[in-house]
Amino acid sequence: MESATQVSCLECVGRPGRLFCDLPAEALQEFDVLKSVNQYPRATVLFREGQPAQNVFVLCNGRVRLSVCSESGRRLTLRIAGPGEVLGLSASLSGSPHEMTAELLANAQVALVKRRDLLRFLHEHREACLQVVSLLSQDLHFAYDRVRSVGLGRSRRSRVLRPH
């Protein structure tokens, strides 16, 4: 059963605890105008590895599997993203194709922002840009931890994900 769509970020009760979403009033107002909200069913692929980055996705609820794939089709999960996470950020900022595939593990509400709109928004709102820097730093820590667990067979954190 799908939950009702929460369209406005201004009324979102989950917002205060979320790193990206907890924006200052002015930035939030503008973000609210830029984004479009959609409900997606489980197993929807938000973006695929190798695709050019056209949008950034903010996960309002639900979970997303981020994975990489070999030419032969073997898949390796990088991590599971949860509510409040921004997906497709690194590819959008660097202008390179998506480095991973994002697939919904459950029905979810996702806010979508066009890449060019996000870039302009970040240029205009310093606080949002700082939040993005913090988010990317966090993502990078997870990625290095994954490099460590895959390359050296150990993880700093208890969260160990295996190829499937």
Add this chain to the structure above:
Amino acid sequence: MLSPYGLDIIESCLTCKLRTERLFCDLSAAALQTFESIKYATAYPKGAVLFVEGQAPRGIFVLCKGRVKLSICATDGKTLIVKITEPGEVLGLSATVSGKPYELTAETIDPSQVNFVKRDDFLRFLKEHSDACFKVAEQLSEKYNTACHEVRSLGLSHSAGEKLAKLLLDWGSKNGEAAKVEPHLKLALTHEEIAQMIGTSRETVTRLFADLKKRQIVQTKGSTLVIRNKTALKLIASNN
């Protein structure tokens, strides 16, 4: 001017001629002035350790000249090289921003010039200069992409031969060599270091190179490696 370790030190970012070519350094005039006042220009010999994995973050290091090896180490001493960084890259960024310990160890592999900025100064600098903040976001994005690429290569390659072929193709696609039928690449790393990049032993790398040469897929001329048969190397990289 004194030139420690044979380096021609660039004292001021304001007069640096290389600045415009570099992603982070090409800042607005106001941001550049501030950066100039908070950075410490330092020269290091080859083999100097800038920061160690697990250490509390002191600040960021902008690599002006030379190259730096970024590695992760296991408790048994096994080392994995994540990346060889080139001038213009900012090191220690994610730890400095998040306040978490450095995730990697950074060691110079050439005599290097590094501009160091203390953590508090850098965080204040980012809050005051949105253009610098955006550049940092871009740098972090590139680092994240590289890390994901590394996970893919380590986790999804079946053999050391496949990983070595991917690494050579990756190097061969840089510095304008990509379009060439026979890309030339400068082998600036030892077999030991290449082994640490693909998570295998030095002996395996030496054996794999001998095999590639025997099959005339690659050829070495001094420290230059020529990819003679890109198609065959691609086949090995795709595990066929």
